[in-house]
Amino acid sequence: MARLLGQWHSLPGRHRSPDYAALAAAVRGLLADGRLPLGVRLPAERELAEALGVSRTTVTAAYRNLRETGHLTSRRGAGSWTTLPNGHRVASSGLWTPDDDMDMIDLGVAASAAPVELVPAARAAADDLPRFLGSAGYHPSGLRELREAVAAAYTARGVATSAEQILVTSGTQQALDLVLRLSVPAGAPVLVESPTYPNALAALAARRARISTHGLDATTGWDGELLLAALRQTRPRLAYVIPEFQNPTGHLMPAALRERLVAAAHATGTELVVDESFVDLPLDGAEMPPPVAVYDRHSRVVSIGGMSKAYWGGLRIGWVRASAPLVQRLAALRVGVDMASPVLEQLVAVHLLAQSETIVAARRKQLAFRRDALIGALREHLPEWRCFVPGGGVTLWAELDGPISSALSRAAEDVGVRLAPGPRFGLDGTLERFVRLPFTLAADDLTEAIRRIASVRHDLDRAARPAWRTPAVIA
Numbered sequence: 001m002a003r004l005l006g007q008w009h010s011l012p013g014r015h016r017s018p019d020y021a022a023l024a025a026a027v028r029g030l031l032a033d034g035r036l037p038l039g040v041r042l043p044a045e046r047e048l049a050e051a052l053g054v055s056r057t058t059v060t061a062a063y064r065n066l067r068e069t070g071h072l073t074s075r076r077g078a079g080s081w082t083t084l085p086n087g088h089r090v091a092s093s094g095l096w097t098p099d100d101d102m103d104m105i106d107l108g109v110a111a112s113a114a115p116v117e118l119v120p121a122a123r124a125a126a127d128d129l130p131r132f133l134g135s136a137g138y139h140p141s142g143l144r145e146l147r148e149a150v151a152a153a154y155t156a157r158g159v160a161t162s163a164e165q166i167l168v169t170s171g172t173q174q175a176l177d178l179v180l181r182l183s184v185p186a187g188a189p190v191l192v193e194s195p196t197y198p199n200a201l202a203a204l205a206a207r208r209a210r211i212s213t214h215g216l217d218a219t220t221g222w223d224g225e226l227l228l229a230a231l232r233q234t235r236p237r238l239a240y241v242i243p244e245f246q247n248p249t250g251h252l253m254p255a256a257l258r259e260r261l262v263a264a265a266h267a268t269g270t271e272l273v274v275d276e277s278f279v280d281l282p283l284d285g286a287e288m289p290p291p292v293a294v295y296d297r298h299s300r301v302v303s304i305g306g307m308s309k310a311y312w313g314g315l316r317i318g319w320v321r322a323s324a325p326l327v328q329r330l331a332a333l334r335v336g337v338d339m340a341s342p343v344l345e346q347l348v349a350v351h352l353l354a355q356s357e358t359i360v361a362a363r364r365k366q367l368a369f370r371r372d373a374l375i376g377a378l379r380e381h382l383p384e385w386r387c388f389v390p391g392g393g394v395t396l397w398a399e400l401d402g403p404i405s406s407a408l409s410r411a412a413e414d415v416g417v418r419l420a421p422g423p424r425f426g427l428d429g430t431l432e433r434f435v436r437l438p439f440t441l442a443a444d445d446l447t448e449a450i451r452r453i454a455s456v457r458h459d460l461d462r463a464a465r466p467a468w469r470t471p472a473v474i475a
Ligand SMILES: Cc1ncc(COP(=O)(O)O)c(C=O)c1O
Pocket: 110, 111, 170, 171, 172, 173, 174, 197, 242, 247, 275, 277, 305, 306, 307, 308, 313, 317, 318
């Protein structure tokens, strides 16, 4: 808890608020960005006071404040645990948010609104439905026509694929979850990138994997030698990578490293899970490297992907591409989870994929425009921040001018901007020098968000300089 709280002293306006209020605000911040889950028991007041080096009165007052705002519930003898205050709801990001935040510019979610083709596709799908109504409608591996359409897209990208090699899932997230259920027993070593996609970390935590990381450089991306050395040293059961416009850094893995990575995974007996969520979204017309699966001669590579980024997240359509026997095993496992994906949504997906050229071209154009607007706003309002300009995807990983990401996110919330602070993308509370900025909202909203962030960034400096302390960790 003390480690999570980190520099809780350095909240904006800190010079005006007493210690207990700053501590309570920091706990609320951790709850809001998901690092402190709901229903978690907080340490006893005396223990936390000791770990933070403050008086017990301060912690008592902070806990009282959290109880008053509805963030904490206490019962004598049972302790205090985190709760959701009245007037709040769980947002699409899975995090909690005030009920009345219609004006909030949400930069916490990196996904776009639906394309105009969606409603006509849904109507056409409804017309197709009668063909399926005579059966029970359970298709654990997915509808044949959707599996064929997805397989054809892989084949067109240069990796021959049959419909038997495709399992349709409820989004890329379920694809990852199913693969982990099959391949990662509790305590098994798993290698991930750092930073990485937070919900992948959540899926790994649910399987109680033993996670180690390969650090990506914000400017240069993967260090091939270090990545392969990490594989050789940890010999993980599974490695999870996002080679196309990595979330959050936006880097694209070069072909040569793809090939070496597959060879190294084969040598170490590692299953390589390749998340291709952003593969449809190169934004500058550059040629894409071949899919990682092209280099796979020993069925070491499992590719996962979906329609959330180029089409619409609300469809909940994703897939696994693997060997046909592995797909069968995943389908059998999936019956124990949710039986099958909805027939109607799969039919909508078939219609959308049939128009992929038009829909994806429009999406790329829109994202390129928004990315450039975001970069322009950053250069104007926050020129001291450094950003690698991604050639695709939907996110920018901005390097801040200090380790202020959590404090900045808390301050931004007060001016109506929700941010995903750097530490959300790692494991150990580091990455405070970074913030992820998606460019999926309209350009005007992005510019306004950066203007507001810049205003609170400058307020952070006016707050009293925090005395840096290294908080003790408590078990
Ligand atoms: C890298 C990555 N994987 C998976 C997902 C989840 O995608 P889906 O909506 O298809 O479950 C996302 C969504 O943000 C993502 O960025």
